[in-house]
Amino acid sequence: MAARLDPVDLTRALVRCPSVTPSDAGALAVLEGALVPLGFTCHRLKFSQAGTPDVDNLYARLGTGRPHFCFAGHTDVVPPGDVGAWSAGPFAGEVIDGRLIGRGTVDMKGAIGAFVAAAAAFLEGRRDGFKGSISLLITGDEEGPAINGTVKVLEWMKAKGEIPDHCLVGEPTNREALGETVKIGRRGSLNALLTVYGTQGHTAYPQHADNPIRRLMRMLTAIADRPLDEGTAHFEPSRAEVTSIDVGNPTTNLIPGKVTARFNVRFNDRHSGESLKAWIGQRCAEVGGRFDLACEVSGESFLCPPGPWTDRLATAIRGATGRTPALDTGGGTSDARFIRNLCPVAEFGLSSATGHKVDEAVTVADLVSLTEVYRRLLAGYFADPPCPA
Ligand SMILES: [Zn+2]
Structure with a gap:
């Protein structure tokens, strides 16, 4: 008993x-x-x-x-x-x-x-x-x-x-x-590290350089400016939040050769970690230039x-x-x-x-x-x- x-x-x-x-x-x-x-x-x-x-x-x-x-x-x-x-x-x-x-x-x-x-x-x-x-x-x-x-x-x-x-x-x-x-x-969670490469140069002669920050901003706008979807029956919309943008450039007249950004995506059942990776890679490729994208899915x-x-x-x-x-x-x-x-x-x-x-x-x-x-x-x-x- x-x-x-x-x-x-x-x-x-x-x-x-x-x-x-x-x-x-x-x-x-x-x-x-x-x-x-x-x-x-x-x-x-x-x-x-x-x-x-x-x-x-x-x-x-x-x-x-x-x-x-x-x-x-x-x-x-x-x-x-x-x-x-x-x-x-x-x-x-x-x-x-x-x-x-x-x-x-x-x-x-x-x-x-x-x-x-x-x-x-x-x-x-x-x-x-x-x-x-x-x-x-x-x-x-x-x-x-x-x-x-x-x-x-x-x-x-x-x-x-x-x-x-x-x-x-x-x-x-x-x-x-x-x-x-x-x-x-x-929701699922994906962490991304995006590195965008350009060509270092003098801010007074930008025609001889290639500023990667401009491209990174366009990529992040495409990815994180608005929700990824309208939500589903039991989930709120999926959304990416940028958590860090890093150049580490203390020089005022130097265009850097590289910039990195980190963002986290909380996603609903319209996506999987794999489909999201592909979607993010596509948004970056549309902007163009050389970049590296590393994604880690901590949960579907x-x-x-x-x-x-x-x-x-x-x-x-x-x-x-x-x-x-x-x-x-x-x-x-x-x-x-x-x-x-x-x-x-x-x-x-x-x-x-x-x-x-x-x-x-x-x-x-x-x-x-x-x-x-x-x-x-x-x-x-x-x-x-x-x-x-
Ligand atoms: Zn607990």
Whole structure:
């Protein structure tokens, strides 16, 4: 028989482990300590790769049957920054005026505390009759290089045949109030480094030189002056933002021979990293002259189309918070970009307002509500699974 677990106690215990990436600082042991008595089988997965720090991860599963529902998240946190500016110790786990203050409370130890408390509440009284599976995929490498974390846990899961039917990532998805927003996909992200070459010369004799800056400006105008498209059904328009233009020329009468620019493109499902690279190269070629273009795609765009699975989630949110969530794809990337290769994935967590800031905090009320969202989600999901059995 599962016991009631308090999401606030669990989150405090996690916050008290200063698990700044790549350090675990005991956070996964806290989770194991809560999951094993509930009946979960825990696998600690430590991965390493030359040139990156070793990272501890945890995969825990209760049950062997289907449907198989997976909660995913990360216990690593960003550094506290200016510790003196915090109104309580960033790793003290203090509750002041109904708010639990600490690094990682919002992003995202609070959601992990809620995962476990919700699973315990869901299992209470129904252990023997439960035929499905609940799992947790918890990484210690989300805020860092993301090399020895979710990607490698997913490879391990695939090799072991541990394929969930659906996955919920507990990243903070709401801007202000709990229940505002579910993420059903994310835009892709591409970083470009563009180098344009000309011929160095005297500004008084430009006819003997070839100024590459003029061409670069025309290229950047073609690429970044307006959105790349009008947006799609679930995505805002794709857009390039120039982040740096560098000549490094201190001389007033010298035309430089070379200029570089960097820009980032956040793109929707009208594009892929490859199609975008080709499009950018074409815009540059139209301007002409010699240039080098280097692109790196840190994630493709993806979408989990609204349907029975997202309906179960929206119903749980409405039941627990009274709000009907918007299904959104804005904001930055998350580990959902890897998980979507294994199974349909959506994201719902706390409010992101204080994430990564000094005095990151979650209200006790929100932690209790989020636990109720997840509990209702499990109840609705297993009562009427949104997938073929
Ligand atoms: Zn996060």
